[in-house]
Amino acid sequence: MLNDDRPFAQRVTRLVRGIPYGKVASYGDVAMLAGSPRAARGVGAVLSALPEESDVPWWRVVNGTGRISIRNIGGRMQRMLLEQEGIRFTSGERIDLTLYRWRPRTDMES
DNA sequence: GGGCTGACAGCCT
DNA sequence: GAGGCTGCCAGCC
Numbered sequence: 001m002l003n004d005d006r007p008f009a010q011r012v013t014r015l016v017r018g019i020p021y022g023k024v025a026s027y028g029d030v031a032m033l034a035g036s037p038r039a040a041r042g043v044g045a046v047l048s049a050l051p052e053e054s055d056v057p058w059w060r061v062v063n064g065t066g067r068i069s070i071r072n073i074g075g076r077m078q079r080m081l082l083e084q085e086g087i088r089f090t091s092g093e094r095i096d097l098t099l100y101r102w103r104p105r106t107d108m109e110s
Numbered sequence: 111g112g113g114c115t116g117a118c119a120g121c122c123t
Numbered sequence: 124g125a126g127g128c129t130g131c132c133a134g135c136c
Contacts, residue, residue: 007133008132008133008134009133009134012133026118026119027117027118027119028118028119031118031119031132036131036132036133037119038118038119038130038131038132039118039131039132039133040118040119040131040132041116041117041118041119041131041132041133042116042118042131042132042133042134043117043118043132043133044116044117044118044133045115045116045117045132045133045134045135046117046133046134047117048116048117048134049134049135058117061117062117063117063118063119064118064119064120065118065119068117069116069117069118070117071117072117074117075117078117
């Protein structure tokens with residue numbers, strides 16, 4: 001319906017770019033919004049290919065367990081950026097998705 | 111054109 | 124409740 005002609009990468013990029021400040025989304029959520037609920041890995045692959053000049057908040061995307069799956073320095077940077085946005089990490093470097101999970105359709109709902 | 115890797119998610123032990 | 128294995132999708136060699 002929307003931009004179906006464009007590659008998944010473009011679609012995922014657009015979705016991630018729509019994540020508000022102080023909010024986080026899981027790869028599965030982005031994948032579902034992108035049209036493929038099972039393409040969680042694809043989302044990670046797309047984000048990994050994002051250029052530094054890109055304005056896509058890739059750090060706002062974490063795995064379904066609220067944990068950072070990155071093993072390189074990127075993971076540490078992601079944690080720093082998330083904390084900088086007000087997101088609090090619990091023991092084990094885990095995030096409370098119950099409080100910070102982004103809801104594109106129920107965000108205005110209380 | 112085919113095969114391997116990877117920033118995941120879900121189910122089983 | 125925690126840890127490990129399998130399955131699916133997209134991207135790159």
